[in-house]
Amino acid sequence: MKRSRWSKISTVVASSVLAIGLLAGCGGGEEASTDSADGGSSGDSAKVVKIGGIFDESGATGDVGAPYAEGARAYYEYLNANGGFDGYQIELVGEDYAYDISRAQQIYQSLRDRHKVPAIIGWGTGDTEALRSQIINDEIPFISGSYSENLKDTGSESGFNYLTAASYSDQGRAVLEWIAENHEGDKPARVALVYQEGHPFSESPMADLKAYAAENLAGVVELTPDILIELGDTDPQTSLQSWARSNEVPDYTIINYTWNQTRNVVRDGKRLGWDTQFMGLNWTAGEGLIPTGSDNQQWVDSLDGFIGVVTHAFPFEDLPGMDPIKEYLDSKGKSIEDINQKFVQGWTSASIFGEAIRIAIEEKGGDITGLDVKAGMESINDLDLGGLGSNVSFSPDNHAGTDKIRLGQLKDGQWEIITDYFSFSDLK
Incomplete structure (x- = not known):
């Protein structure tokens, strides 16, 4: 069911210097x-x-x-x-x-x-x-x-x-296109959207992603029923178990939380044996996804392979x-x-x-x-x-400065950039 594969692209270091210079703002002199x-x-x-x-x-x-x-x-x-x-x-x-x-x-x-x-x-x-x-x-x-x-x-x-x-929606569209280009197998990629229903930030892009998948990726990406977990639920395993009783485990998830809840969802999904590529939008990615402390290695193992949207440099x-x-x-x-x-x-x-x-x-x-x-x-x-x-x-x-993102992946506790900057329109 996959389309022509998009070859993985490596990080490119910008050749130009920072153009911003020494700047300041003004509140009336x-x-x-x-x-x-x-x-x-x-x-x-x-x-x-x-x-x-x-x-x-x-x-x-x-x-x-x-x-x-x-x-x-x-x-x-x-x-x-x-x-x-x-x-x-x-x-x-x-x-x-x-x-x-x-x-x-x-x-x-x-x-x-x-x-x-x-x-x-x-x-x-x-x-x-x-x-x-x-x-x-x-x-x-x-x-x-x-x-x-x-x-x-x-x-x-x-x-x-x-x-x-x-935007969150442009980030998600790009992730859906990346999934469509990289998914292997004869069946459509099953993708679950993971968020808190009714939360302005967490739910923000979800309707747009559903519309985009239906209009542009039918037969290539198949969205499952949503996985709805509140940001404050520090033990989401019960919610994941309940969802899995009625649904086939997805090939991919697209998560829209910050670090704290993202790590809980990925941890508990793996505890349940989900063979899933966990992915997330930009506030899921970053060093703080893996907490420091005595249990650091457990988190390194739990989060290994996670892919996140990277809008800014490490x-x-x-x-x-x-x-x-x-x-x-x-x-x-x-x-x-x-x-x-x-x-x-x-x-x-x-x-x-x-x-x-x-x-x-x-x-x-x-x-x-x-x-x-x-x-x-x-x-x-x-x-x-x-x-x-x-x-x-x-x-x-135009009040949207860009629609481009990169993707990064956790490998042995370290972030690696796995794509150059791209937008969803680059892969259509």
Whole structure:
């Protein structure tokens, strides 16, 4: 039932240098105080520019949210230490909302009314989608750790949201195409979607994946009934057993959780003897999927062979864009062993927003507005991230920076990149 095989492609190191440079954001050209902000401050006479931050560092997705926030803060601190942009230092005013949508709303209002930020780095799907109408009314451009397909809309619903990596739906479409090209055997590939029903993040791409499989992969990929497991269910074996009583074990699973729940599902599936290729979208992948501690080897064995979507580089990759990160870490007495892939993801996302703000400052001077940042964002074309992520482009009609992903696989506890960047349309 398989189509012509797509040959496996290896990792390619970008040949160009990181194009972002020393950037900063702007919140109205204030004078710096003697108090240090998230992004740092160089002294009383420095002009301060602001960006808001709404992070999950201690809530339900804090396992990946905390290093993401750390990377975003580190990027702006690095800029300040290197002079900022055109005399401006950046002040990243960020708070932990602990994955509480009502708390995210409170922080947003403070960022808008007290700090008057012209741009915000947010986090979750539920809170980002809940804030859509407000950021449009307030004209505040917004990026986040959510890659919900809904945020690609450039019209009235999401006109100030921007995706800095492939949407969850585009990630899943690419995984389905990869499965179709690599599945062996005469029968269609049986694929189960694993998520929490009703959870804005976990369920986000699932309807799109079902539609894509039906419209493009009929007879090649066969979706099974969904496997529905709550993120807080730390012992999902019972749910998996119950599902398997009525269904044939799938050839593949596509999981959309963060590290903590992903590892539980894979562990329990293997305990039940499932001969399944476990796969997941981008928040399932990364070093934190394997916990450290006395039982580390058990997790290494349980998770061996897992394949995850990799939207951003691992610290161990020899890429031009890693040089500023290494320089920053060295200034702190640290090394790449002290960070993980989600730190790189936060750093890279912050740098994309930085480029938009750099353009706005260049065009308007220090006293910029959200509309100036929006114009800067929509003028970004094929921005080279030094290999830290797929190049991104935006326009008034395109708020999705890219649809490209890579795939990585765990082998003996280490991540290996098994594909180059590709999109689902490359394999159709």
